[in-house]
Amino acid sequence: MVLAQLGGSISRALQQMSNATVIDEKVLNECLNEITRALLQADVQFKLVRDMQTNIKKIVNLEDLAAGHNKRKIIQQAVFNELCKMLDAGKPSFTPKKGKPSVVMFVGLQGSGKTTTCTKYAYYHQKKGWKPALVCADTFRAGAFDQLKQNATKAKIPFYGSYMESDPVKIAVDGVERFKKENCDLIIVDTSGRHKQEAALFEEMRQVSEATKPDLVIFVMDSSIGQAAFDQAQAFKQSVAVGAVIVTKMDGHAKGGGALSAVAATKSPVIFIGTGEHMDEFEVFDVKPFVSRLLGMGDWSGFMDKIHEVVPMDQQPELLQKLSEGNFTLRIMYEQFQNILKMGPISQVFSMLPGFSAELMPKGREKESQAKIKRYMTMMDSMTNEELDSSNPKIMNESRIMRIARGSGRQVREVMEMLEEYKRLAKIWSKMKGLKFPKKGDMSALSRNMNAQQMGGMGGLQSLMKQMGSAKDMMGMFGGGN
Known part of the structure; x- marks a missing residue:
């Protein structure tokens, strides 16, 4: 996982600093330069990295620290806190409750892994005791319903869709009503994507959202777009009330750090990350444990x-x-x-x-x-x-x-x-x-x-x-x- 390489680089920089006989300004600068390099290689925005470096230097004023202070520990804690700040949207997303029907609508560009992510999200909650169901309201992409049907069958999750109906709004409404009657408490609606942001995509999303009144809209985004994540997340938020983000394909792209930090900057909380093709390669994204693991501190x-x-x-x-x-x-x-x-x-x-x-x-x-x-x-x-x-x-x-x-x-x-x-x-x-x-x-x-x-x-x-x-x-x- 490429983010593991980022974590490894930061950990090594901190370790080299720890091994120094005396931690002075020169050692601190070398450590911060190494961390800066690692973050920029992971495509984290230059301004965010520069601000982080400035903040750490303000917090860790070596001249002001008394002899008894553990400088290594203070620097580690400052790096940890600044990384958390960079990746934290600052607010939690809506959380579905067991036994109470919740509608969750998935949106995103075509090719972002949206349909697979819908099933992973359903499967994750099924293992935790929810009764999920999947609705395929994607009538734009040929084979979308077949893909969802195949995924849902493998995961033993009920699904709804149509080969005949071309109106995504009707399919979404019918599917949500059906699964509410069947007492499903997590109804997931997969919507159409396009190859690029365009008026037709946003209009269709808006119509499906108005008709199904989702409790949560999740924006699914491919991590490889890096810093472009900010503009993309903003565009989707302006069309529908995006309440959370799932970042996919975090197993193979150096730009994952850029995607996470850019989305956090839109104040959209990242709730899961997809780390592979398989159903269980799906992790809850919680900032502190994530950064802790990134730095080799565990969770x-x-x-x-x-x-x-x-x-x-x-x-x-x-x-x-x-x-x-x-x-x-x-x-x-x-x-x-x-x-x-x-x-x-x-x-x-x-x-x-x-x-x-x-x-x-x-x-x-x-x-x-x-x-x-x-x-x-x-x-x-x-x-x-x-x-x-x-x-x-x-x-x-x-x-x-x-x-x-x-x-x-x-x-x-x-x-x-x-x-x-x-x-x-x-x-x-x-x-x-x-x-x-x-x-x-x-x-x-x-x-x-x-x-x-x-x-x-x-x-x-x-x-x-x-x-x-x-x-x-x-x-x-x-x-x-x-």
Whole structure:
């Protein structure tokens, strides 16, 4: 992900500054120049970057700082705050409520990924307990209804559209009425796009909006347009009441930083970013956690939310108990691999951990990493209960290894490789021993504790991450390390 490269560049600049024996004006300027270069390469507007540099210098007046102040920490916090300010629209968007019907209308230019994004948005809310439905009011693009129908069927989401009706307003009204009767609480209307901003597009959007009275209008925008995002977002806002923005294709364009900052400047909150073609390559955009992850500081709340999604409530106390005991068996490794596969793209999950960066997981290696996990699980399927539940690696003698290789259709060296990974992860897991977890295994409380530690100074978490092993060492297991 190109934004990961931006985050990596900024993190390196801050790290180089941290390594300096004395942090003086020269070191600060070198650090800020490096950050400026990285932001400009990501196509962030020159004025925004210049203002950010000026503001940081005002905040970090090295001459005025007393000897006892932690200059590195003050500079890091200033960079964090200024990046947040740059990407923050300053106001939240409308949030749909479960059980109460909400109509959400999607608008955008043709080719921005609007139809795919509609389905991703529906799928995201379906997983959270909403009852979404999709309405295809795009009668301009040939194949639009077929695409929406195919996406919706795959995601098991009800849909409505017509091959015969050419009036998008009638289709939108009929679809919304139908799904309201069916008690759907999130009705998503996909509208026509054009290759460029033109009067016919805006007039059609206005008519559909007047007829369906949406609770929220979402503008979908391709990240590759960079700074042109500002003018585009403004034009759409002047035609319909755009209340939020989703930026797509953030996985392959250097201009992503420009798109995010330009849209924020229109005071339209970015609510999601699309990071790939797949249904789960779709992230909530929340400024502080996003910037935190960009700088390699992690996002414990997001990570714990992911765990909440995949680990059933009744199993959470048991998982925390195992963590605190520090005993790591092959069965625990198997269960955690299952959880990782359910959590979505590996780089996205790992970037939520302090000290990790999505940059450590090159995009092309995600599939390779997931295939490796599945291979390991296949080998473990050929193990006995005794082997899976033992925390003694010496139990795995030559004859057992050969039997597992035959049973799983893999080579002996692959089984040996999997056992080496088990030993390494067991070593990392053992560092968790004695960690104080909330009573009754409350993961929500754990998330709050972790976040409080993170925001109140990274010392505790950084020492934990050092104990557990470096980010690259841990990512190496998933094909991301060097």
